[in-house]
Amino acid sequence: MMRIWVLMFVMAIPGLVAAQEARPLAENPQAEARLRALAVELRCLVCQNQTLADSNAPLAEDLRREVREMIAKNMSDQEIIDFLVERYGDFVLYRPPLRATTTLLWIGPFLLLAIAGTALVLAVRRRQNTLPEVIVSEADHQRVEQLLSDGAKRP
Amino acid sequence: MKRFLLPLAIFVVMVGFLAVGLTLNPREVPSPLVGKAAPDFSLPQLHESDKVFSPKELAGKVWLLNFWASWCNGCKEEHPVLMQIAKSGEVPIYGADYKDTREEALTWLRRWGNPYQLVAVDEAGRVGINYGVYGVPETYVIDKAGKIRYKQIGPVDQDVLEKKILPLVRELQNQ
Numbered sequence: 571m572m573r574i575w576v577l578m579f580v581m582a583i584p585g586l587v588a589a590q591e592a593r594p595l596a597e598n599p600q601a602e603a604r605l606r607a608l609a610v611e612l613r614c615l616v617c618q619n620q621t622l623a624d625s626n627a628p629l630a631e632d633l634r635r636e637v638r639e640m641i642a643k644n645m646s647d648q649e650i651i652d653f654l655v656e657r658y659g660d661f662v663l664y665r666p667p668l669r670a671t672t673t674l675l676w677i678g679p680f681l682l683l684a685i686a687g688t689a690l691v692l693a694v695r696r697r698q699n700t701l702p703e704v705i706v707s708e709a710d711h712q713r714v715e716q717l718l719s720d721g722a723k724r725p
Numbered sequence: 726m727k728r729f730l731l732p733l734a735i736f737v738v739m740v741g742f743l744a745v746g747l748t749l750n751p752r753e754v755p756s757p758l759v760g761k762a763a764p765d766f767s768l769p770q771l772h773e774s775d776k777v778f779s780p781k782e783l784a785g786k787v788w789l790l791n792f793w794a795s796w797c798n799g800c801k802e803e804h805p806v807l808m809q810i811a812k813s814g815e816v817p818i819y820g821a822d823y824k825d826t827r828e829e830a831l832t833w834l835r836r837w838g839n840p841y842q843l844v845a846v847d848e849a850g851r852v853g854i855n856y857g858v859y860g861v862p863e864t865y866v867i868d869k870a871g872k873i874r875y876k877q878i879g880p881v882d883q884d885v886l887e888k889k890i891l892p893l894v895r896e897l898q899n900q
Contacts, residue, residue: 628824657855658756658857659755
């Protein structure tokens with residue numbers, strides 16, 4: 571039993587060390603949380619499919635530093651985002667704003683959905699109209715009966 | 726035959742979109758700063774570290790601001806073109822040494838030649854951020870009123886120089 575306790579204590583040591591190393595970040599947990607919330611909304615311009623939070627590019631590091639400083643200066647999220655958009659354009663935003671140039675981007679999917687839906691309805695209707703009205707006569711019925719009973723007789 | 730017409734039309738439109746998409750370079754993000762005043766700064770100079778450089782000093786001139794670094798491959802690539810501009814004397818080039826060390830930058834210029842009137846040192850990359858730099862080299866054409874008129878993302882090549890930069894510079898100089 572004693573041995574297990576010792577083992578557990580030894581295993582916990584790296585955790586203690588790591589916790590100490592992370593302290594500078596945790597000094598202001600609120601600011602870090604804001605940085606994280608902002609950084610996932612912002613695009614890293616070097617590796618364009620990564621957010622500012624994910625990217626290890628030097629520019630992303632610099633931009634995180636800028637954002638951190640702006641948070642320290644008590645700027646609002648909107649002010650920080652405006653600062654970056656002024657310099658890098660709407661491209662830094664992962665959610666592009668609705669503007670004249672981005673209407674196709676925003677409306678496009680719904681437009682395609684509407685077109686596809688209309689096409690489907692039209693196609694189904696047209697098919698219904700083109701299906702021939704089949705008239706089954708008494709003779710046909712008798713023939714079916716005949717064929718089925720013939721088939722049943724086979725071993 | 727008629728029923729293939731619509732899918733064919735859709736296909737052609739799609740191919741059209743994709744073909745245009747292929748010719749676009751996703752790395753070229755249009756800068757919102759074009760047409761706006763060049764952000765002001767005051768940075769220490771590379772060769773004389775006790776002196777500073779500020780774009781205000783160049784009011785009334787058309788000039789190029791080139792962000793570069795000794796660690797940057799594209800900068801080596803465009804370097805002969807910059808040397809050619811410097812030799813022609815048509816427009817002065819001012820450098821901003823972006824996130825670099827002084828010694829390496831000086832060595833680089835000694836080794837390959839210095840096309841710049843003056844180089845400012847942006848060690849922390851803050852001025853770069855103000856200019857919306859996201860990868861060196863980037864070159865800005867700045868007019869007499871201190872406005873950014875053009876931004877070249879990536880190396881300046883002969884084609885860009887002759888078709889875009891020089892005609893624009895001449896036009897701005899005559900204003």
